[in-house]
Amino acid sequence: MAGKLACMTDFLKTQLHAKHVALGAKMVEFAGYDMPVQYPLGVMGEHQHTREKCGLFDVSHMGQCFIAADDGTFETAARALEALVPADISSLEPGQQRYSQFLNADGGILDDLMISRLGFEGHTHKLYLVVNAGCKLADYAHLEANLPAGVSLDIKDDMLSLLALQGPKAVSVLSALCPAVADLTFMTHTDVPLMLGSDPTFVHVSRSGYTGEDGFEISVKHDDAVRLTEALLAHDDVEMIGLGARDSLRLEAGLCLYGHDIDATTSPIEAGLFWSVPKHRRTGTGYLGAARIAADIADKSTRRLVGIKPEGRAPAREHTPVQDLDGNVIGEITSGGFGPTVGGPVAMGYVARKFTKAGTPVMLMVRGKARPATIQKMPFAPHNYFRGE
Amino acid sequence: MTMKYTEDHEWIKVEGDSATIGISPYAANALGDVVFVELPDIGTEFDKGDEAAVIESVKAASEVYAPVGGEVIAVNAALEDAPETVNASADGDGWFIKIKIKDADELDGLMDADAYKAFCAEL
Numbered sequence: 461m462a463g464k465l466a467c468m469t470d471f472l473k474t475q476l477h478a479k480h481v482a483l484g485a486k487m488v489e490f491a492g493y494d495m496p497v498q499y500p501l502g503v504m505g506e507h508q509h510t511r512e513k514c515g516l517f518d519v520s521h522m523g524q525c526f527i528a529a530d531d532g533t534f535e536t537a538a539r540a541l542e543a544l545v546p547a548d549i550s551s552l553e554p555g556q557q558r559y560s561q562f563l564n565a566d567g568g569i570l571d572d573l574m575i576s577r578l579g580f581e582g583h584t585h586k587l588y589l590v591v592n593a594g595c596k597l598a599d600y601a602h603l604e605a606n607l608p609a610g611v612s613l614d615i616k617d618d619m620l621s622l623l624a625l626q627g628p629k630a631v632s633v634l635s636a637l638c639p640a641v642a643d644l645t646f647m648t649h650t651d652v653p654l655m656l657g658s659d660p661t662f663v664h665v666s667r668s669g670y671t672g673e674d675g676f677e678i679s680v681k682h683d684d685a686v687r688l689t690e691a692l693l694a695h696d697d698v699e700m701i702g703l704g705a706r707d708s709l710r711l712e713a714g715l716c717l718y719g720h721d722i723d724a725t726t727s728p729i730e731a732g733l734f735w736s737v738p739k740h741r742r743t744g745t746g747y748l749g750a751a752r753i754a755a756d757i758a759d760k761s762t763r764r765l766v767g768i769k770p771e772g773r774a775p776a777r778e779h780t781p782v783q784d785l786d787g788n789v790i791g792e793i794t795s796g797g798f799g800p801t802v803g804g805p806v807a808m809g810y811v812a813r814k815f816t817k818a819g820t821p822v823m824l825m826v827r828g829k830a831r832p833a834t835i836q837k838m839p840f841a842p843h844n845y846f847r848g849e
Numbered sequence: 850m851t852m853k854y855t856e857d858h859e860w861i862k863v864e865g866d867s868a869t870i871g872i873s874p875y876a877a878n879a880l881g882d883v884v885f886v887e888l889p890d891i892g893t894e895f896d897k898g899d900e901a902a903v904i905e906s907v908k909a910a911s912e913v914y915a916p917v918g919g920e921v922i923a924v925n926a927a928l929e930d931a932p933e934t935v936n937a938s939a940d941g942d943g944w945f946i947k948i949k950i951k952d953a954d955e956l957d958g959l960m961d962a963d964a965y966k967a968f969c970a971e972l
Contacts, residue, residue: 503907504882704881704908773885773932775905798884798907805885827887827903 474520475621475685483700490703491593493521498702506705507800510671511841514627515701516692522622523596524679526614527587527607534577534585540611541587543747544602546728546737547575549587555579557647557666559736561728562602567752568724569731570602571595572716576666580651588664590622590677592718606748621685626675626709628844629697634665634676637691641665641676646845656684656691663688667846670706672713672839674846711806712799714767714838720778721765721794721808729756730810732765732838763791764816767838768807768824770796774831775805776824782811783823783830790815793824801841808838852940853916853956854965860940861916863956869944870901872913875969877939880906883932888924888945895919895948897955902945904935917955919948 471494480487485496496518498506509515529536538549547560554577562570574590591599596617603613625634635642637654644650649666664679680688692698707717716722722731727749729737737753744754756762770776780793796807807824815822820835852862858876862869877883885905895901895915902913924946928934935943950956960968 497908498881502881507907708907773929774887775885775910777910798905800907 472521474518475682476518476520476689479686479689480518480700485700485702488703491521493593495521496700496702498704499700501699503702503704503708504800506699506701507708509699510627510673510701510705510709511801512628513697513699514625514629514633514675514695515671515705516689516698517624517626517701517706518621518689519624519677520621520685521593523589523591523593523599524616524620524622525589525591525600525603526616527589527603528585528612528614530610530612532585537585537587537611538577540607541575544606545573545575546741546747546750546753548738548741549575549577552577552587554584555648555650557649557668559647561722561733561736562599563728563747563749563752564724565748567727567749567756569718569722569726569728570724571599572718572722572733573599574666574668576649578651579649588679590679594719619682620679621682623678623680623685623689623692624669624671624675625678625692625698626669626671626673626701627697628674630673630675631846633692633695633697634678636695638665641667644676644846645848646674654678654688654691656687661688670713670715671709672715672841672843672845673709674844707795708797708800711795711797711808712801712839712841713843714808714840716765716808717795726765726810727752727756727762729753730763730765761813763810763812765794765808765810766816767836767840768793768796768809768811768822768833769836769840770805770807770824770831770833772831773804774826776807776826776831776833780807780809781825782809782833783825784815785821785823787823787830790822799840806840807833811835852962853959854962854968855914855916855959856968857914859913859916861956861959863950863953866953867922867947867949868917868919869947870913870916871944872904872935872939873965873969874939877936877943880904880909880911881936882907883935886925886928886932886935886945888926888928889921891921891924893921894951895921905932913945915948916959917948917953918951920951921946922949923947 644667653660791811793809799806
């Protein structure tokens with residue numbers, strides 16, 4: 461058995477670190493942080509619990525920052541950020557959230573991120589960004605270097621923790637602390653007091669997440685993070701969930717993981733993120749990397765990220781070569797593993813454009829053996845987002 | 850009939866000139882939920898330390914190495930449909946392969962149960 465032993469070094473710790481350890485989590489290094497990969501329930505159990513009830517994730521390692529213009533207008537801040545992402549930011553209403561990507565000059569993805577326009581009275585000119593842990597320092601440098609004079613970046617990682625509450629029971633659990641959150645629809649957010657006992661804590665709550673389930677992401681002050689976690693965990697429906705199940709949940713939901721499915725060599729169009737680029741921003745100008753977006757839309761020969769369903773039970777892991785039925789290499793798996801909800805292996809990867817049609821048979825080279833698989837439309841497990849009654 | 854262990858957490862149970870091989874409960878627990886086991890064909894010959902099987906947990910693939918050299922005479926086909934047996938019974942029904950031992954002297958360097966227990970306690 462080949463085994464790796466984790467060593468305790470000077471990894472960063474979230475406010476919940478001691479809580480994770482006390483709950484019996486197996487800790488691993490992730491993006492410089494000592495993070496829980498699984499709790500005693502195990503990856504399979506944590507995954508199923510999230511799909512059936514409700515899982516609580518510590519995602520405080522992710523970056524949280526604000527962008528605002530000195531002139532106090534939303535338009536100035538929005539235009540500044542629009543120069544760096546393909547999404548339409550100017551049309552964001554207070555309380556709305558959008559998914560986008562930072563691109564380099566070649567249109568490669570530097571990071572993917574969530575962008576919100578605050579809805580809080582007196583703050584609706586501000587943009588709130590959540591970025592990946594592993595990219596956040598580079599993202600902040602990218603913003604500092606590219607935001608124009610008069611638009612400033614305010615990094616809040618020394619003040620704010622981030623929790624994700626995901627699953628069909630998330631709304632009943634969280635609305636017990638604040639009924640207003642039940643009215644949020646997918647990709648909207650609000651700033652509200654959560655009642656923890658008789659003592660409220662003010663938090664930023666968005667109806668979003670990265671599991672494919674209904675749920676919330678809660679930005680909470682560091683000092684209140686443990687208190688909020690304990691209040692949520694006190695509910696019978698809530699279990700802490702580690703990074704292991706977070707990965708299998710997002711893979712089944714067909715959601716890209718930065719550094720694996722997307723990176724500086726892949727463009728949003730190749731990665732199947734066409735939907736996140738509005739029509740008027742496909743013209744080849746207007747933001748860093750725009751030319752690549754237009755070129756990749758026009759050029760039908762470029763590769764595409766697709767869902768791949770291996771036959772049988774053997775998982776196909778990252779970097780597994782994908783071949784056509786004649787044995788020619790046509791691509792590579794970028795994320796692959798076992799999908800507990802699917803009940804079998806699932807994967808995503810890049811293949812040459814002519815093999816992207818759902819149902820196309822391919823072969824996966826797993827440890828030198830060709831194993832049959834089929835291109836499949838994602839998600840592998842249905843999305844259960846709340847889009848309103 | 851004695852059970853011996855490797856530093857890579859395989860166990861080997863010797864019966865005459867043949868032996869059954871699996872992974873320890875400690876290893877099964879460390880791996881987490883096992884979802885797939887790739888076993889060798891009957892008749893395959895290994896040297897000590899060769900990759901004998903692959904075990905896939907939800908998160909990752911790990912190799913199982915041959916504690917001693919030999920020829921595969923049986924595989925636990927039940928693991929194909931029920932890989933979770935490795936978690937439930939790592940040192941019982943969750944066995945991987947049976948081999949005909951090539952050189953019994955290779956058993957000498959392996960740990961007995963007490964030595965393995967002490968080894969794990971230090972990890």
